[in-house]
């Protein structure tokens with residue numbers, strides 16, 4: 017893993033990715049999560065997850081991207097492979113399914129890309145995105161951390 021944050025770029029708009037300011041108290045280590053200041057997308061890297069629950073969960077998710085699924089025109093920020101897309105459904109704590117979410121994953125390394133619109137739709141349409149990229153990143157990071165611990169299936 018490169019040490020420099022500015023070595024990763026957003027696969028959507030090429031903006032240099034930054035670390036969410038609150039990543040120090042997150043399930044993701046400094047090198048495990050990045051956000052895009054332009055589009056508020058989130059990059060996750062399982063190799064760099066700060067705890068084993070998160071890491072094993074993400075590695076399990078990664079398996080779905082190794083087999084055939086649609087390739088998308090996104091270059092993995094970590095290894096430059098073409099990413100793939102799958103629809104993933106997370107289960108709420110009460111057992112019901114959430115709306116399917118489009119998740120981009122790298123078939124080579126354990127990297128995932130969440131578009132902010134996808135995460136925002138889970139938080140709820142009634143909650144407006146923050147104007148400030150930093151606050152928006154924190155809000156999405158919190159949503160993502162809860163999400164990642166829930167059971168999921170690919171559809």
Ligand SMILES: [Zn+2]
Pocket residue numbers: 026027028029030031052053054055056057
């Ligand atoms: Zn972006």
Ligand SMILES: [Zn+2]
Pocket residue numbers: 092093094095096097122123124125126127
């Ligand atoms: Zn990759």
